[in-house]
Amino acid sequence: MRNNLLYTVFFLVVAAQAQTKMTDSEASHLKNQVKKLATSTKTITSDFVQYKHLDFLDNDIETSGKLAFKAPNLIKWAYLEPFKYAVLFKGETLYINDEGKKSNIDIGSNKMFKQLNNLIVSSVKGDMFDDTKFNIQYFKTSKNRVVYFSPKDEKFAKYIKTFHITFNENGDVTEVKMIESTGDYTKIVFTNKVLNKTIDEAFFTN
Amino acid sequence: MKPFLLISVCTFLLSCGSYPKKNNFKSLENFGAIVNPYFANSNQDYVYKAQIEVYNHNFGGLFIMKKIAAEQHRIVFTTEMGNTLFDFSFNHGDFKVNYILDDLNKKILINILKKDFKTLITEKLEPIETYKLDSETVKKASLDNKTYYYFENPETYKIIRVNNAKEKVRFLFTEINNNIAKRIDIVHSNIKLKITLKSIN
Numbered sequence: 001m002r003n004n005l006l007y008t009v010f011f012l013v014v015a016a017q018a019q020t021k022m023t024d025s026e027a028s029h030l031k032n033q034v035k036k037l038a039t040s041t042k043t044i045t046s047d048f049v050q051y052k053h054l055d056f057l058d059n060d061i062e063t064s065g066k067l068a069f070k071a072p073n074l075i076k077w078a079y080l081e082p083f084k085y086a087v088l089f090k091g092e093t094l095y096i097n098d099e100g101k102k103s104n105i106d107i108g109s110n111k112m113f114k115q116l117n118n119l120i121v122s123s124v125k126g127d128m129f130d131d132t133k134f135n136i137q138y139f140k141t142s143k144n145r146v147v148y149f150s151p152k153d154e155k156f157a158k159y160i161k162t163f164h165i166t167f168n169e170n171g172d173v174t175e176v177k178m179i180e181s182t183g184d185y186t187k188i189v190f191t192n193k194v195l196n197k198t199i200d201e202a203f204f205t206n
Numbered sequence: 207m208k209p210f211l212l213i214s215v216c217t218f219l220l221s222c223g224s225y226p227k228k229n230n231f232k233s234l235e236n237f238g239a240i241v242n243p244y245f246a247n248s249n250q251d252y253v254y255k256a257q258i259e260v261y262n263h264n265f266g267g268l269f270i271m272k273k274i275a276a277e278q279h280r281i282v283f284t285t286e287m288g289n290t291l292f293d294f295s296f297n298h299g300d301f302k303v304n305y306i307l308d309d310l311n312k313k314i315l316i317n318i319l320k321k322d323f324k325t326l327i328t329e330k331l332e333p334i335e336t337y338k339l340d341s342e343t344v345k346k347a348s349l350d351n352k353t354y355y356y357f358e359n360p361e362t363y364k365i366i367r368v369n370n371a372k373e374k375v376r377f378l379f380t381e382i383n384n385n386i387a388k389r390i391d392i393v394h395s396n397i398k399l400k401i402t403l404k405s406i407n
Contacts, residue, residue, distance in 0.1 A: 052288045056272050056280050057251045061407070063286070077287070082406040083255045085266065085286045098257060098266045159289065159307075178288065182305065186288030 022138035033171030231337035254403035
Protein backbone atom coordinates (compact mmCIF):
# COMPACT_ATOMS: atom_id res chain seq x y z
CA MET A 1 0.00 0.00 0.00
CA ARG A 2 2.71 2.33 1.07
CA ASN A 3 4.70 1.51 -2.02
CA ASN A 4 1.72 2.24 -4.22
CA LEU A 5 1.34 5.65 -2.63
CA LEU A 6 5.01 6.30 -3.10
CA TYR A 7 4.82 5.36 -6.78
CA THR A 8 1.78 7.57 -7.27
CA VAL A 9 3.47 10.55 -5.65
CA PHE A 10 6.61 9.91 -7.64
CA PHE A 11 4.63 9.66 -10.87
CA LEU A 12 2.76 12.89 -10.13
CA VAL A 13 5.97 14.75 -9.39
CA VAL A 14 7.61 13.47 -12.56
CA ALA A 15 4.53 14.21 -14.67
CA ALA A 16 4.31 17.76 -13.33
CA GLN A 17 7.89 18.44 -14.35
CA ALA A 18 7.91 16.35 -17.48
CA GLN A 19 9.04 17.97 -20.65
CA THR A 20 7.50 16.90 -23.89
CA LYS A 21 8.69 17.80 -27.35
CA MET A 22 6.83 20.57 -29.09
CA THR A 23 5.08 19.89 -32.36
CA ASP A 24 6.52 21.59 -35.44
CA SER A 25 3.76 24.17 -35.45
CA GLU A 26 4.22 24.91 -31.73
CA ALA A 27 7.94 25.35 -32.34
CA SER A 28 7.47 27.71 -35.26
CA HIS A 29 4.84 29.66 -33.32
CA LEU A 30 7.36 30.19 -30.49
CA LYS A 31 10.10 31.11 -32.93
CA ASN A 32 7.94 33.74 -34.61
CA GLN A 33 6.75 35.08 -31.28
CA VAL A 34 10.33 35.45 -29.97
CA LYS A 35 11.64 37.01 -33.18
CA LYS A 36 8.76 39.49 -33.26
CA LEU A 37 9.29 40.45 -29.63
CA ALA A 38 13.07 40.70 -30.13
CA THR A 39 12.63 43.03 -33.09
CA SER A 40 10.24 45.31 -31.23
CA THR A 41 12.38 45.34 -28.08
CA LYS A 42 14.41 48.54 -27.93
CA THR A 43 15.34 48.38 -24.25
CA ILE A 44 15.26 45.85 -21.43
CA THR A 45 15.84 46.32 -17.73
CA SER A 46 15.71 43.41 -15.35
CA ASP A 47 16.85 42.08 -12.00
CA PHE A 48 18.60 38.75 -12.09
CA VAL A 49 19.79 36.01 -9.78
CA GLN A 50 22.63 33.81 -10.97
CA TYR A 51 23.16 30.30 -9.62
CA LYS A 52 26.50 28.66 -10.31
CA HIS A 53 26.15 24.93 -9.83
CA LEU A 54 29.21 22.79 -9.29
CA ASP A 55 28.50 19.17 -8.45
CA PHE A 56 31.10 18.98 -5.70
CA LEU A 57 29.74 21.95 -3.74
CA ASP A 58 27.05 21.66 -1.05
CA ASN A 59 25.33 24.85 -2.24
CA ASP A 60 25.04 26.74 -5.51
CA ILE A 61 26.91 30.04 -5.57
CA GLU A 62 24.33 32.79 -5.68
CA THR A 63 25.01 36.25 -7.07
CA SER A 64 22.51 38.90 -8.11
CA GLY A 65 22.22 42.26 -9.79
CA LYS A 66 20.70 44.30 -12.57
CA LEU A 67 20.79 44.04 -16.31
CA ALA A 68 20.11 46.67 -18.94
CA PHE A 69 19.96 46.32 -22.72
CA LYS A 70 19.60 48.93 -25.41
CA ALA A 71 19.21 48.05 -29.08
CA PRO A 72 21.12 47.20 -31.14
CA ASN A 73 23.85 45.80 -28.89
CA LEU A 74 24.50 47.75 -25.73
CA ILE A 75 24.39 45.60 -22.60
CA LYS A 76 25.35 46.23 -19.02
CA TRP A 77 25.51 43.34 -16.66
CA ALA A 78 25.95 44.61 -13.08
CA TYR A 79 26.42 42.32 -10.09
CA LEU A 80 25.47 44.02 -6.84
CA GLU A 81 25.54 41.15 -4.35
CA PRO A 82 27.68 39.78 -2.74
CA PHE A 83 30.21 41.93 -4.61
CA LYS A 84 30.10 44.81 -7.05
CA TYR A 85 31.20 43.94 -10.55
CA ALA A 86 29.92 45.32 -13.83
CA VAL A 87 30.57 44.47 -17.47
CA LEU A 88 29.52 46.80 -20.21
CA PHE A 89 29.41 45.33 -23.71
CA LYS A 90 29.88 48.25 -26.08
CA GLY A 91 30.94 47.70 -29.67
CA GLU A 92 34.17 45.73 -29.80
CA THR A 93 35.12 46.47 -26.21
CA LEU A 94 34.25 45.04 -22.81
CA TYR A 95 34.41 47.65 -20.07
CA ILE A 96 34.87 46.08 -16.66
CA ASN A 97 34.44 47.73 -13.29
CA ASP A 98 35.63 45.31 -10.63
CA GLU A 99 34.84 46.90 -7.26
CA GLY A 100 36.17 50.21 -8.55
CA LYS A 101 39.07 48.74 -10.56
CA LYS A 102 38.43 49.56 -14.18
CA SER A 103 39.78 47.72 -17.19
CA ASN A 104 38.95 47.16 -20.85
CA ILE A 105 39.15 44.09 -23.00
CA ASP A 106 39.30 44.49 -26.75
CA ILE A 107 37.23 41.60 -28.00
CA GLY A 108 37.60 42.47 -31.67
CA SER A 109 40.66 40.28 -31.96
CA ASN A 110 39.30 37.36 -29.99
CA LYS A 111 36.89 35.19 -31.95
CA MET A 112 35.77 33.32 -28.86
CA PHE A 113 34.90 36.48 -26.94
CA LYS A 114 33.15 37.88 -29.98
CA GLN A 115 31.02 34.78 -30.22
CA LEU A 116 30.27 34.86 -26.51
CA ASN A 117 29.40 38.55 -26.69
CA ASN A 118 26.96 37.95 -29.55
CA LEU A 119 25.44 35.08 -27.65
CA ILE A 120 24.94 37.11 -24.51
CA VAL A 121 23.17 39.80 -26.49
CA SER A 122 20.98 37.29 -28.30
CA SER A 123 20.29 35.07 -25.28
CA VAL A 124 18.89 37.99 -23.30
CA LYS A 125 16.25 38.26 -26.00
CA GLY A 126 16.22 34.51 -26.66
CA ASP A 127 16.70 35.08 -30.37
CA MET A 128 19.25 32.37 -31.10
CA PHE A 129 17.27 30.41 -33.68
CA ASP A 130 20.16 29.93 -36.08
CA ASP A 131 20.29 26.38 -37.45
CA THR A 132 23.73 26.90 -38.91
CA LYS A 133 25.20 27.60 -35.45
CA PHE A 134 23.07 25.42 -33.17
CA ASN A 135 21.30 22.12 -32.96
CA ILE A 136 17.92 23.25 -31.66
CA GLN A 137 15.36 21.24 -29.71
CA TYR A 138 11.96 22.52 -28.52
CA PHE A 139 10.23 21.36 -25.33
CA LYS A 140 7.18 22.34 -23.33
CA THR A 141 6.19 21.78 -19.73
CA SER A 142 2.89 22.44 -18.02
CA LYS A 143 4.18 25.91 -17.17
CA ASN A 144 6.45 27.16 -19.89
CA ARG A 145 8.51 26.48 -22.99
CA VAL A 146 12.19 25.57 -23.05
CA VAL A 147 14.50 25.54 -26.04
CA TYR A 148 17.88 23.76 -26.06
CA PHE A 149 20.56 25.39 -28.19
CA SER A 150 23.69 23.26 -28.61
CA PRO A 151 26.59 25.01 -30.37
CA LYS A 152 27.83 23.20 -33.48
CA ASP A 153 31.28 24.81 -33.28
CA GLU A 154 33.40 22.21 -31.47
CA LYS A 155 35.67 24.73 -29.82
CA PHE A 156 32.71 26.63 -28.48
CA ALA A 157 30.95 23.44 -27.35
CA LYS A 158 33.98 22.72 -25.17
CA TYR A 159 33.13 25.95 -23.37
CA ILE A 160 29.35 25.70 -23.28
CA LYS A 161 27.69 22.46 -24.33
CA THR A 162 24.07 23.64 -24.32
CA PHE A 163 21.99 26.70 -23.58
CA HIS A 164 18.55 26.04 -22.12
CA ILE A 165 16.37 29.09 -22.58
CA THR A 166 13.00 29.28 -20.88
CA PHE A 167 10.27 31.47 -22.41
CA ASN A 168 7.03 32.73 -20.87
CA GLU A 169 3.70 32.94 -22.68
CA ASN A 170 4.72 36.23 -24.37
CA GLY A 171 7.89 34.74 -25.81
CA ASP A 172 10.04 36.62 -23.32
CA VAL A 173 13.10 34.99 -21.71
CA THR A 174 12.67 34.18 -18.02
CA GLU A 175 15.66 31.91 -17.51
CA VAL A 176 18.97 31.10 -19.22
CA LYS A 177 20.89 27.98 -18.23
CA MET A 178 24.37 27.46 -19.66
CA ILE A 179 25.58 23.90 -19.29
CA GLU A 180 29.30 23.23 -19.50
CA SER A 181 30.84 20.09 -20.98
CA THR A 182 31.36 18.72 -17.44
CA GLY A 183 27.64 19.00 -16.64
CA ASP A 184 28.15 21.91 -14.24
CA TYR A 185 26.01 24.87 -15.12
CA THR A 186 25.19 28.55 -14.62
CA LYS A 187 21.52 29.43 -14.33
CA ILE A 188 20.29 33.02 -14.61
CA VAL A 189 16.74 33.80 -13.55
CA PHE A 190 15.24 37.14 -14.60
CA THR A 191 12.66 38.99 -12.50
CA ASN A 192 11.02 42.42 -12.74
CA LYS A 193 11.74 42.54 -16.45
CA VAL A 194 10.62 45.76 -18.12
CA LEU A 195 10.65 46.22 -21.90
CA ASN A 196 10.90 49.43 -23.94
CA LYS A 197 11.15 51.88 -21.10
CA THR A 198 13.68 54.69 -21.63
CA ILE A 199 16.93 53.99 -19.80
CA ASP A 200 19.11 56.78 -18.50
CA GLU A 201 22.27 56.92 -20.68
CA ALA A 202 24.36 57.24 -17.52
CA PHE A 203 23.63 53.62 -16.73
CA PHE A 204 25.70 52.62 -19.76
CA THR A 205 28.90 54.14 -18.49
CA ASN A 206 31.24 52.14 -16.33
CA MET B 207 86.20 53.15 -5.22
CA LYS B 208 87.28 51.34 -2.07
CA PRO B 209 84.21 52.15 0.05
CA PHE B 210 82.08 51.06 -2.83
CA LEU B 211 83.89 47.72 -2.97
CA LEU B 212 83.45 47.34 0.77
CA ILE B 213 79.75 48.01 0.54
CA SER B 214 79.45 45.55 -2.29
CA VAL B 215 81.28 42.88 -0.33
CA CYS B 216 79.16 43.56 2.75
CA THR B 217 75.97 43.43 0.71
CA PHE B 218 77.14 40.22 -0.86
CA LEU B 219 77.97 38.68 2.50
CA LEU B 220 74.69 39.86 3.98
CA SER B 221 72.71 38.51 1.10
CA CYS B 222 74.43 35.17 1.61
CA GLY B 223 73.12 35.00 5.19
CA SER B 224 70.21 32.72 5.93
CA TYR B 225 66.65 34.02 5.94
CA PRO B 226 66.27 33.67 9.76
CA LYS B 227 69.56 35.47 10.37
CA LYS B 228 68.67 38.32 8.05
CA ASN B 229 65.36 38.72 9.82
CA ASN B 230 66.65 38.45 13.41
CA PHE B 231 64.85 35.22 14.27
CA LYS B 232 65.91 33.63 17.56
CA SER B 233 66.11 29.84 17.72
CA LEU B 234 63.65 28.02 19.96
CA GLU B 235 63.03 24.44 21.03
CA ASN B 236 60.44 22.73 18.88
CA PHE B 237 56.97 24.12 19.51
CA GLY B 238 54.72 21.54 17.84
CA ALA B 239 53.36 21.03 14.35
CA ILE B 240 52.38 23.72 11.88
CA VAL B 241 48.62 24.01 11.43
CA ASN B 242 46.92 25.69 8.49
CA PRO B 243 43.15 25.46 9.11
CA TYR B 244 41.90 27.71 6.32
CA PHE B 245 40.74 25.06 3.84
CA ALA B 246 40.47 22.13 6.22
CA ASN B 247 36.73 21.84 6.79
CA SER B 248 35.05 19.43 4.37
CA ASN B 249 31.59 20.74 5.34
CA GLN B 250 32.46 24.19 4.07
CA ASP B 251 32.21 25.49 0.50
CA TYR B 252 35.04 28.01 0.24
CA VAL B 253 34.05 30.73 -2.25
CA TYR B 254 36.16 33.83 -2.83
CA LYS B 255 35.94 36.78 -5.17
CA ALA B 256 39.37 36.89 -6.75
CA GLN B 257 41.34 39.75 -8.24
CA ILE B 258 44.48 38.81 -10.11
CA GLU B 259 47.14 41.28 -11.18
CA VAL B 260 49.62 39.78 -13.57
CA TYR B 261 52.17 41.98 -15.34
CA ASN B 262 49.88 45.01 -14.96
CA HIS B 263 46.85 43.20 -16.33
CA ASN B 264 43.87 42.88 -14.05
CA PHE B 265 41.31 40.20 -14.17
CA GLY B 266 38.81 38.81 -11.77
CA GLY B 267 36.71 35.80 -11.09
CA LEU B 268 35.51 33.39 -8.46
CA PHE B 269 37.92 31.12 -6.64
CA ILE B 270 36.12 28.04 -5.39
CA MET B 271 37.67 25.40 -3.16
CA LYS B 272 36.23 22.29 -1.57
CA LYS B 273 37.84 19.67 0.61
CA ILE B 274 36.29 16.53 -0.81
CA ALA B 275 37.87 14.14 1.70
CA ALA B 276 41.08 13.85 3.70
CA GLU B 277 43.91 15.10 1.47
CA GLN B 278 41.55 15.59 -1.48
CA HIS B 279 40.72 19.05 -2.74
CA ARG B 280 38.96 20.47 -5.76
CA ILE B 281 39.78 23.99 -6.95
CA VAL B 282 37.77 25.77 -9.62
CA PHE B 283 38.21 29.26 -11.00
CA THR B 284 35.33 30.81 -12.93
CA THR B 285 34.57 34.20 -14.41
CA GLU B 286 32.03 36.32 -12.52
CA MET B 287 29.53 35.26 -15.17
CA GLY B 288 30.07 31.64 -14.25
CA ASN B 289 32.25 30.24 -17.03
CA THR B 290 34.93 27.86 -15.80
CA LEU B 291 38.49 28.96 -16.56
CA PHE B 292 40.24 26.10 -14.81
CA ASP B 293 39.38 23.14 -12.66
CA PHE B 294 42.08 21.30 -10.67
CA SER B 295 42.08 18.31 -8.30
CA PHE B 296 44.58 17.41 -5.60
CA ASN B 297 44.31 13.80 -4.50
CA HIS B 298 46.89 12.93 -1.86
CA GLY B 299 50.14 13.61 -3.70
CA ASP B 300 48.60 13.70 -7.17
CA PHE B 301 47.60 16.79 -9.10
CA LYS B 302 45.17 16.70 -12.01
CA VAL B 303 43.94 19.32 -14.45
CA ASN B 304 40.27 18.48 -15.04
CA TYR B 305 39.76 21.43 -17.35
CA ILE B 306 41.58 24.54 -18.43
CA LEU B 307 40.59 27.11 -21.03
CA ASP B 308 42.84 26.72 -24.07
CA ASP B 309 44.11 30.31 -23.74
CA LEU B 310 45.36 29.57 -20.20
CA ASN B 311 46.76 26.14 -20.92
CA LYS B 312 50.42 27.04 -20.31
CA LYS B 313 52.67 24.70 -18.36
CA ILE B 314 54.46 27.51 -16.54
CA LEU B 315 51.18 29.07 -15.34
CA ILE B 316 49.76 25.72 -14.22
CA ASN B 317 52.94 24.98 -12.23
CA ILE B 318 52.82 28.33 -10.44
CA LEU B 319 49.16 27.86 -9.51
CA LYS B 320 49.72 24.26 -8.49
CA LYS B 321 52.53 25.26 -6.10
CA ASP B 322 50.52 28.16 -4.60
CA PHE B 323 47.38 26.08 -4.14
CA LYS B 324 49.36 23.20 -2.61
CA THR B 325 50.52 25.65 0.05
CA LEU B 326 46.94 26.77 0.70
CA ILE B 327 45.61 23.23 1.18
CA THR B 328 48.49 21.76 3.19
CA GLU B 329 47.00 21.49 6.67
CA LYS B 330 49.82 20.08 8.76
CA LEU B 331 53.60 20.08 8.55
CA GLU B 332 56.35 19.15 10.96
CA PRO B 333 58.71 22.08 11.43
CA ILE B 334 62.41 21.61 10.84
CA GLU B 335 63.24 24.54 13.11
CA THR B 336 61.32 26.95 15.30
CA TYR B 337 62.20 30.58 16.00
CA LYS B 338 60.94 33.50 18.00
CA LEU B 339 60.47 36.98 16.54
CA ASP B 340 59.08 39.47 19.05
CA SER B 341 55.80 37.93 20.17
CA GLU B 342 55.51 35.65 17.15
CA THR B 343 56.57 32.08 16.55
CA VAL B 344 58.16 31.31 13.19
CA LYS B 345 58.38 27.72 11.98
CA LYS B 346 60.54 26.56 9.11
CA ALA B 347 59.27 23.66 7.03
CA SER B 348 59.86 21.95 3.73
CA LEU B 349 57.10 21.22 1.23
CA ASP B 350 57.84 19.61 -2.14
CA ASN B 351 61.52 20.49 -1.67
CA LYS B 352 60.79 24.18 -1.14
CA THR B 353 61.49 26.07 2.05
CA TYR B 354 58.65 27.80 3.87
CA TYR B 355 58.41 29.94 7.01
CA TYR B 356 55.10 29.88 8.86
CA PHE B 357 54.37 32.88 11.11
CA GLU B 358 52.04 32.29 14.06
CA ASN B 359 50.47 34.91 16.33
CA PRO B 360 49.15 32.63 17.79
CA GLU B 361 47.42 31.12 14.70
CA THR B 362 49.16 30.89 11.33
CA TYR B 363 48.66 34.23 9.60
CA LYS B 364 51.55 34.41 7.16
CA ILE B 365 53.50 31.93 5.06
CA ILE B 366 56.64 32.90 3.16
CA ARG B 367 58.27 30.73 0.51
CA VAL B 368 61.99 31.36 0.48
CA ASN B 369 64.68 30.57 -2.02
CA ASN B 370 68.36 31.48 -1.56
CA ALA B 371 67.44 33.37 1.61
CA LYS B 372 65.07 35.59 -0.36
CA GLU B 373 61.31 35.87 -0.15
CA LYS B 374 59.67 34.46 -3.29
CA VAL B 375 56.00 34.22 -2.37
CA ARG B 376 54.02 35.65 0.53
CA PHE B 377 50.65 34.25 1.67
CA LEU B 378 48.79 36.53 4.02
CA PHE B 379 45.64 35.44 5.88
CA THR B 380 43.59 38.24 7.42
CA GLU B 381 40.12 38.91 8.84
CA ILE B 382 40.22 35.44 10.36
CA ASN B 383 37.00 34.19 11.88
CA ASN B 384 36.16 30.62 12.83
CA ASN B 385 39.09 29.16 10.87
CA ILE B 386 38.06 31.05 7.74
CA ALA B 387 40.35 33.74 6.40
CA LYS B 388 37.96 36.31 4.95
CA ARG B 389 40.86 37.74 2.98
CA ILE B 390 43.90 36.02 1.51
CA ASP B 391 46.70 37.78 -0.37
CA ILE B 392 49.21 35.83 -2.42
CA VAL B 393 52.06 38.04 -3.58
CA HIS B 394 54.91 36.81 -5.78
CA SER B 395 58.11 38.80 -5.65
CA ASN B 396 60.07 37.22 -8.50
CA ILE B 397 57.24 37.59 -11.02
CA LYS B 398 54.62 40.32 -11.19
CA LEU B 399 51.76 38.29 -9.85
CA LYS B 400 49.36 39.22 -7.08
CA ILE B 401 46.22 37.31 -6.15
CA THR B 402 43.67 38.78 -3.73
CA LEU B 403 40.88 36.59 -2.45
CA LYS B 404 37.86 37.93 -0.55
CA SER B 405 35.40 35.47 0.96
CA ILE B 406 31.83 35.89 -0.28
CA ASN B 407 30.04 33.14 1.61
